[in-house]
Amino acid sequence: MGAAPASRDVTSYGMGLAVPLALFFLVFFVAPLLQLLWLSLHNDTAGLHWGIGQYLHFLTDPFSLSVLGSTLLLGAEVTAVCLVLGFPIAWLYQRVGPRLQTVIILIVLLPLLTSVVVRTFAWIVILGRQGIINATLQSLGMIDTPLKLLYTQFGVVIALAQVQMPLMTLPLITALGRIDPNLDDASCSLGAGSWRTFWRIVLPLSLPGVIAGCTLTYAAAITAFITQSLIGGGQMLFMPMYLYQQASTLQNWPFASAISIIFLLAVLAVVSVFTTLGRLSRGYGGA
Amino acid sequence: MADSPSGRSLVVDAVTHRYPSGALAVENINLDIKGGEIIALLGPSGCGKTTLLRIIAGFIAQTQGRIIIGDDIVDALPPNRRAVGIVFQNYALFPHLSISENVAYGLAARGIDKAERQREAQRLLDLVQLPSMGERLPRQLSGGQQQRVALARALAIKPSILLLDEPFAALDKNLRLDMQIEVKRLQRVSGITTLIVTHDQEEALSMADRVAVLSHGRLEQFGTPSDVYDRPQTLFVNTFVGSSNRMPGTVVSSDRTAAKVRLDAGAEIIARPAAGALADGGRVTVCIRPEHLQFVSDDTGFAGVVGMSLPLGATVVHEVKTADGSGVKVSQARIGETHALENGAAVRVAPLAPALANAFPATL
Numbered sequence: 001m002g003a004a005p006a007s008r009d010v011t012s013y014g015m016g017l018a019v020p021l022a023l024f025f026l027v028f029f030v031a032p033l034l035q036l037l038w039l040s041l042h043n044d045t046a047g048l049h050w051g052i053g054q055y056l057h058f059l060t061d062p063f064s065l066s067v068l069g070s071t072l073l074l075g076a077e078v079t080a081v082c083l084v085l086g087f088p089i090a091w092l093y094q095r096v097g098p099r100l101q102t103v104i105i106l107i108v109l110l111p112l113l114t115s116v117v118v119r120t121f122a123w124i125v126i127l128g129r130q131g132i133i134n135a136t137l138q139s140l141g142m143i144d145t146p147l148k149l150l151y152t153q154f155g156v157v158i159a160l161a162q163v164q165m166p167l168m169t170l171p172l173i174t175a176l177g178r179i180d181p182n183l184d185d186a187s188c189s190l191g192a193g194s195w196r197t198f199w200r201i202v203l204p205l206s207l208p209g210v211i212a213g214c215t216l217t218y219a220a221a222i223t224a225f226i227t228q229s230l231i232g233g234g235q236m237l238f239m240p241m242y243l244y245q246q247a248s249t250l251q252n253w254p255f256a257s258a259i260s261i262i263f264l265l266a267v268l269a270v271v272s273v274f275t276t277l278g279r280l281s282r283g284y285g286g287a
Numbered sequence: 288m289a290d291s292p293s294g295r296s297l298v299v300d301a302v303t304h305r306y307p308s309g310a311l312a313v314e315n316i317n318l319d320i321k322g323g324e325i326i327a328l329l330g331p332s333g334c335g336k337t338t339l340l341r342i343i344a345g346f347i348a349q350t351q352g353r354i355i356i357g358d359d360i361v362d363a364l365p366p367n368r369r370a371v372g373i374v375f376q377n378y379a380l381f382p383h384l385s386i387s388e389n390v391a392y393g394l395a396a397r398g399i400d401k402a403e404r405q406r407e408a409q410r411l412l413d414l415v416q417l418p419s420m421g422e423r424l425p426r427q428l429s430g431g432q433q434q435r436v437a438l439a440r441a442l443a444i445k446p447s448i449l450l451l452d453e454p455f456a457a458l459d460k461n462l463r464l465d466m467q468i469e470v471k472r473l474q475r476v477s478g479i480t481t482l483i484v485t486h487d488q489e490e491a492l493s494m495a496d497r498v499a500v501l502s503h504g505r506l507e508q509f510g511t512p513s514d515v516y517d518r519p520q521t522l523f524v525n526t527f528v529g530s531s532n533r534m535p536g537t538v539v540s541s542d543r544t545a546a547k548v549r550l551d552a553g554a555e556i557i558a559r560p561a562a563g564a565l566a567d568g569g570r571v572t573v574c575i576r577p578e579h580l581q582f583v584s585d586d587t588g589f590a591g592v593v594g595m596s597l598p599l600g601a602t603v604v605h606e607v608k609t610a611d612g613s614g615v616k617v618s619q620a621r622i623g624e625t626h627a628l629e630n631g632a633a634v635r636v637a638p639l640a641p642a643l644a645n646a647f648p649a650t651l
């Protein structure tokens with residue numbers, strides 16, 4: 001490659017390096033996806049008759065639609081909780097000394113260092129009828145009968161939010177770190193109070209991080225099979241579990257495939273809404 | 288601008304600041320600045336200029352001392368209530384807001400309505416000669432244009448004090464001169480008390496009514512440019528402001544205004560004692576500027592041998608090795624090639640006139 005002409009596009013040099021990953025994706029991602037698509041286009045479980053019957057079934061079945069709806073809603077709730085709780089942490093991180101920064105990073109990363117199953121069981125202990133919250137409230141005399149926290153939407157949202165928090169906090173910390181600290185001072189010297197500085201300067205400039213964090217959290221929350229199933233219990237059904245039942249328990253592979261494809265498209269739609277929002281909002285993040 | 292509180296006085300009263308890390312950044316600084324003055328804070332890197340500026344703006348609470356603007360002690364006021372405009376070294380324009388939104392930012396914070404804001408932003412953009420740039424984003428402007436916007440943004444809030452932290456450091460030489468003239472013009476028009484931080488002595492001398500020279504967090508001298516240049520109070524000021532030859536010598540006789548000093552290089556010269564009369568026989572350091580030395584053909588002055596000659600445009604600087612082994616620089620107006628001196632030529636060097644040199648007690 002030594003004597004490459006000057007006009008050659010510099011980006012073409014590295015392409016060869018991407019081949020192994022591209023092959024990996026082709027074999028283990030694209031191929032199964034195509035197989036899934038192929039399966040979903042059969043009207044019967046034996047796979048003898050072609051057709052879009054599975055899709056029609058899903059889209060006309062109120063139960064299936066309600067599962068999809070509640071899953072997408074769950075993602076939105078978890079994302080909102082993570083954003084509201086994660087932003088102050090990320091903001092704080094940029095304003096404390098190096099020693100506290102290490103502590104904050106450790107706290108943020110800690111969930112990633114323990115298994116999801118362990119963390120989920122911990123939440124069962126916390127939220128259960130005889131769990132920490134109910135026991136504390138009862139001993140304080142604030143409630144007579146235990147609150148129902150486990151197997152509720154609230155419980156699932158809280159547990160998922162804790163599990164997915166790093167996915168929100170880390171992009172936010174990066175985005176806030178890219179903002180020139182002089183901008184804060186400039187805003188302040190121009191007479192703006194902290195709230196105006198936050199809404200007009202800090203928040204808009206951190207939007208790339210907000211978008212990235214929301215996308216990651218959302219995608220992770222709606223596909224979090226273990227936490228959804230264990231905290232939600234039998235009473236709450238979300239798409240991953242629905243899919244699992246159709247495929248494993250009922251052996252209805254074509255319908256399960258159609259569910260996957262529809263779920264995939266729904267997630268893609270939501271993610272592309274996030275990205276479009278980001279682009280529309282003129283977020284530069286110090287690019 | 289009759290309603291503007293421009294031109295308020297600024298007093299820095301015995302201000303000392305120690306960072307939490309223990310670094311003593313400024314120590315017992317006293318400045319008494321009249322309304323409408325332009326002051327330059329001059330000093331080498333790390334001498335505490337930015338720290339002092341940030342204390343005045345209110346971003347740092349000083350460890351000791353007071354800041355008084357007009358008749359008010361402002362130490363308890365946060366930056367957004369001090370009416371101090373500040374232009375940052377990297378401009379710190381808001382990258383996601385248009386130029387006119389940047390300029391109008393401070394007005395919005397004051398709750399001024401939109402139409403009025405736009406009118407005022409346009410007036411300021413006209414003032415800094417960027418009338419048609421309002422719709423652009425900061426990154427679509429050149430460095431010099433961003434600088435003007437930063438200035439317009441700071442002026443928009445009609446500050447009573449304007450602080451500029453190394454405002455021209457990032458500009459190339461021609462643009463820098465334009466901006467210096469521009470800032471001085473705007474300052475004269477608005478009458479705002481202005482403090483410019485710089486480590487460029489030419490900038491300080493050309494722009495400021497008075498110059499405060501700092502070194503290691505201490506105020507070395509606070510005076511007019513000619514005070515600082517011609518009557519430096521300390522050896523540091525003499526060597527930092529303008530270039531200077533330092534020649535060791537011994538005092539022959541001295542009163543408060545003139546000292547006769549025998550230079551180690553040979554020759555006796557008359558120098559101004561910078562800090563009062565000097566003791567007879569005491570060791571001193573004499574500072575004399577290259578442009579105050581000349582080559583002479585008689586036997587006055589001291590002998591030397593010409594080393595390197597540097598043509599610097601309008602002048603030529605010759606390096607001359609003296610008898611005691613030290614070197615002095617002699618600056619000569621350039622008049623064609625006639626003054627060219629051979630490397631190794633034996634010459635005699637003498638001051639242009641008596642008392643152009645300054646004598647400081649030698650410190651060991």
Ligand SMILES: Nc1ncnc2c1ncn2[C@@H]1O[C@H](COP(=O)(O)OP(=O)(O)OP(=O)(O)O)[C@@H](O)[C@H]1O
Nearest residue numbers: 306308310312331332333334335336337338339486
């Ligand atoms: N946040 C800080 N914490 C601790 N020490 C600091 C801090 N900021 C500056 N200092 C120290 O205080 C001294 C003065 O710094 P300052 O930034 O005021 O210098 P300066 O004159 O503006 O220098 P420059 O011309 O390089 O900008 C330096 O020794 C510096 O190391």
Ligand SMILES: [Mg+2]
Nearest residue numbers: 336337338452
């Ligand atoms: Mg500085």
